[in-house]
Amino acid sequence: MASFKDMSKQELEAVREQLQAEYDGYKAENLKLNMARGIPGKEQLELSMGLLDSVNSSTDLTGINGADYRNYGILDGIPEAKQLFADLFDVTTDQIIVGGNSSLTLMFDTISSAMAHGLLGSTPWASLPEVKFLCPVPGYDRHFGITEYFGIKMIPVEMNQDGPDMDYIEKVVESDPYVKGVWCVPKYSNPTGITYSDEVVRRFANLKPAAQDFRIFWDNAYCIHHLFNDDVKLLDILKECEKAGNPNMVYMYFSTSKITFPGAGLAGMASSKENITAIKKRMTVQSIGPDKINQLRHMKFFNNLDGLLEQMKKHADIIRPKFEAVDRTLTERFGDSGVAVWSKPNGGYFVSLNVLEGCAKKTVRLCREAGVTLTNAGATYPYGDDPKDSNIRIAPTSPSVEELTEAMKVLACSAKLAAAEKMLASM
């Protein structure tokens, strides 16, 4: 298929008719495919069934320090699990909290605590005339959901291939004391799949924020979610922040939601000792501590960091063909139409597709009407507002390769149809 923009009106009309016929064909198939969220597929879940046997009624539930993990006690995670994540992030265990089952809840709680109580003695954010967050876009809708919920003003920042636009971030963070945070998914970013370059990480670490309580919310959700053998290295921001004299500037979050079982996994955070101590102090009021037995279950299942990384290879083997099917089908189906570009990630859970400007919402609607549910267009932008109406997030992990291939055909057809109609309307 030739480039749409080189076509005459007549040629494009012919193409539009072809696409409409193809689309009607899909509609007649009564498909029912949901690709709205980045969730593991069944085959991935099977990888962790051994987790359910790793603790049973014969297991000694005494921890390494003698605590009975069946009883009260321990706020910040069992030492075994803290060690695992300390190893993973190359920090000391007093820089780690392993708590609860949801890193989203931890992020929500950090912001909730900053709003009501401030951070390390700073003015509670709720008492300020306004609070702003920088939001690299496209980004993760649930991050934006938290800041929106707390009435924090979100400022979109353009994402490049090596990370967000640091010139802009430096300018704003270093001049505006009401800019209190930035949301980052620094590795295999949601949804673009890019990993921040060393230079971007260093520029983050060396920020001189106007606000003393400015924080980088470093959601390291996909830190070990490689698709290929060649892991893309992310520079260690905790160490870079320390070097730069900004030890308290970053909160890193992680979870095993997409490693073992979402909901029944472990979540945690890593930060400076001072930040972790402050959070633990809050937790003495807030919590009886995490599910220590489930933490032990994970430790007996993984044993150590090697076991964890081994599990990730198995995940990659399962989902790599799915990402390949997405790329292959989109390549075939968009051809030289020139109405879409998409990411080719080395890890993570998403493919980011940019369709012709002004066509994302319509494309998603056409897909939905043909039985293929995608993440809402706009969801990857603060307030659900993609100013170009162009970005669509594809979540390939849950459907089968066959389903994905079919869904990508519908998606490409819908995007081309929307593009042809838009272009024709202005001819």
Added chain:
Amino acid sequence: MASFKDMSKQELEAVREQLQAEYDGYKAENLKLNMARGIPGKEQLELSMGLLDSVNSSTDLTGINGADYRNYGILDGIPEAKQLFADLFDVTTDQIIVGGNSSLTLMFDTISSAMAHGLLGSTPWASLPEVKFLCPVPGYDRHFGITEYFGIKMIPVEMNQDGPDMDYIEKVVESDPYVKGVWCVPKYSNPTGITYSDEVVRRFANLKPAAQDFRIFWDNAYCIHHLFNDDVKLLDILKECEKAGNPNMVYMYFSTSKITFPGAGLAGMASSKENITAIKKRMTVQSIGPDKINQLRHMKFFNNLDGLLEQMKKHADIIRPKFEAVDRTLTERFGDSGVAVWSKPNGGYFVSLNVLEGCAKKTVRLCREAGVTLTNAGATYPYGDDPKDSNIRIAPTSPSVEELTEAMKVLACSAKLAAAEKMLASM
């Protein structure tokens, strides 16, 4: 031993010397007993080991509605678990959330949400000039910890044998719009062990609060923690509030922390549909949902409400002798000294001891110096301040009967010694 207050100075001095010798004897024994917190004993934990086998790698983790409990989804608890607690509290499942492992965290979060966002559209509490809570005393230190953390002013309310002083509560709640809540442990109260009478519950339900967003925080922690066969019935406050036209006035909290494993149990809340809907809306931003596999584990272990209640009988059989040992030893050791009164609870986790006014801190210190760690004196009062310095909370469940008997001897000796010294000082 005769009543201290009937003794002459000389007699009391002789008693004091005897007590000092007895106390020095305990000190020489190098005891090491910790009774600071109400935690289950080992034998109780053994009751739930089957929980660790109820789900394994052969288990079908598909829920009653077809959901795969190994994956994302479900915010407010699996339907099976919601049904169990709906049965327990005689409500519908849309009045229930089963979420996380800690009811304390749910209480914290309710207050956090009221502070930042208000309740059902009310002004966020953090925006008001002040917020006050009523705190029946003696009460639960961790309740007071939450309200103190949020800067909420706590007003103590006297506890009677049938519940808190309702004349006072009615007067204050109905006249002061800044009184936004009251902490209640309505059944087998922490620490006094009393259960609110039907009249007290009805008076709560029929309050006409000056604040539309006044809430009763009904911590039903010990709802089925009977020590004897004759369960003390607590009137259903949710229904009474509905009848009284105050359907949204109460949040009820519960957990299985002291039924299965603290930390690895289930926590939840029950309230009006409108309140539950509002909390679920917040949860869509805050959480990926609870650990559904652990909820299923509990359901397969208990099967239903009968299974849950059966488990409670086994708990009662284990801890009843401990409560009896406390009462027996205190009765023997205090004799007719008249310097202490204590509760004889029909359920719950505590015995509340009132020693001679001005002697609680000293008694606890003496005990600690003799190797018996009790809950800090004052802990049962807001800000840790027991104005009479009289109340001591005894947590009998964890130590053995032998340890308890020894600890109660030390406690009685310490309390009598402190009392004798105080009385002598003013003679």
